[in-house]
Amino acid sequence: RVPPAMFHGEPSPLPGPLMPTVLCTLPVPVPPEAVWSVLCDTAHWSRWNPAQPYFRGPATVGAPIQIAVKLGPLTVPFPARVQHASISEGLWWTGGTRLLFHAAHGITVKATAEGSVIVQEERFSGPLAWLLWPVMKTMLHTAYAAANAGLAAAAVQQHKSTTQQP
Numbered sequence: 001r002v003p004p005a006m007f008h009g010e011p012s013p014l015p016g017p018l019m020p021t022v023l024c025t026l027p028v029p030v031p032p033e034a035v036w037s038v039l040c041d042t043a044h045w046s047r048w049n050p051a052q053p054y055f056r057g058p059a060t061v062g063a064p065i066q067i068a069v070k071l072g073p074l075t076v077p078f079p080a081r082v083q084h085a086s087i088s089e090g091l092w093w094t095g096g097t098r099l100l101f102h103a104a105h106g107i108t109v110k111a112t113a114e115g116s117v118i119v120q121e122e123r124f125s126g127p128l129a130w131l132l133w134p135v136m137k138t139m140l141h142t143a144y145a146a147a148n149a150g151l152a153a154a155a156v157q158q159h160k161s162t163t164q165q166p
Contacts, residue, residue, distance in 0.1 A: 019123045019124055019125045019129065020123070020124045020129055020130065020133040020136075020137065021121065021122065021123045021124070022120075022121065022122045022137060022140045022141050022144060023119070023120070023121050024119075024120045024121075024141060024144040024145050024147075024148050025117055025118065025119050025120075025148070026117065026118045026145070026148040026149065026152055027112060027114060027115065027116070027117045027118075028115055028116055028117070028118060028151075028152040028155055028156065029114055029115040029156065030115050030116065030155050030156055030159040031111070031115060031116060031159075032087060032109040032110065032111050032116040033087065034116075034155045034156075034158060034159040034162075035109045035116055035118060035151060035152070035155040036087045036109055037155070037158065038151060038154045038155045038158055039091060039107060039109070039151060040059050040085075040091070042055040042056075042057075042058075042059050047154065048147075048150035048151055048153065048154040049147045049150055049151065050070060050143070050146050050147065050150060051069065051070055051140075051143035051144055051146055051147040052067055052068060052069055052070070052147060053068050053070060053075065054066070054067070054068045055067050057082075058082075059082060059085045059091055060082060060085055061082055061083065061084065061085050062081065062082060063081065063082045064079065064080075064081055065079070065080050065081065065082055065093060066078070066079055066080075067080055067093070067095075067105075069143075070143060071136070071139050071140075071143070072139060078095055078096075078103075079095055080093040080094055080095030080103075080105075081093060081094060081095065083104070084106070087109065089108070090106045090107055090108030090109065090119075091106065091107050091108075092104065092105065092106035092107075093105055093106075096126065097126070098125065098126060099126060100126045100127065100128050101124070101125075101126040101127075101128035101129050101132075102124065102125045102126050102129070103122055103123070103124050103129075104122065104123045105120075105121070105122040106119075106120070106121050106122075107119070107120050107121075107151075108121075118148045118151055118152060120144045120147065120148055122140065122144070124136075
């Protein structure tokens with residue numbers, strides 16, 4: 001059995017073989033709870049997430065969800081199932097067929113001395129993943145970097161509005 005993927009020196013919460021992976025991180029000067037609050041408000045993802053303009057369904061473990069992924073001019077719907085949904089493990093979902101194309105996507109928020117860091121990771125398996133990887137990797141990295149920036153900005157704005165003194 002191949003060990004799970006690693007990020008920030010910690011094992012990824014979803015074990016699996018080595019596979020094509022997109023990993024984007026972004027520090028944000030607010031506590032993890034502020035970022036988590038925005039992340040779990042899935043009904044409003046379109047306000048801050050240009051990469052995944054909608055997340056339909058509850059962010060609860062085992063729930064079936066529908067995610068849209070923007071790849072250049074295309075918006076691709078992607079049925080998935082939530083695997084983890086806690087501030088300690090992050091929000092992870094998986095979907096696809098293991099024999100052709102399968103994805104495990106996670107967004108975690110880790111505490112740092114300056115606030116927190118957003119870690120967005122997606123791992124792919126299956127023959128179509130390897131075939132499409134040369135085209136997908138740059139588009140996905142760009143898209144997830146924009147999503148992290150949007151999430152950070154929304155978390156900072158929300159945190160400021162809830163911590164301002166009268």
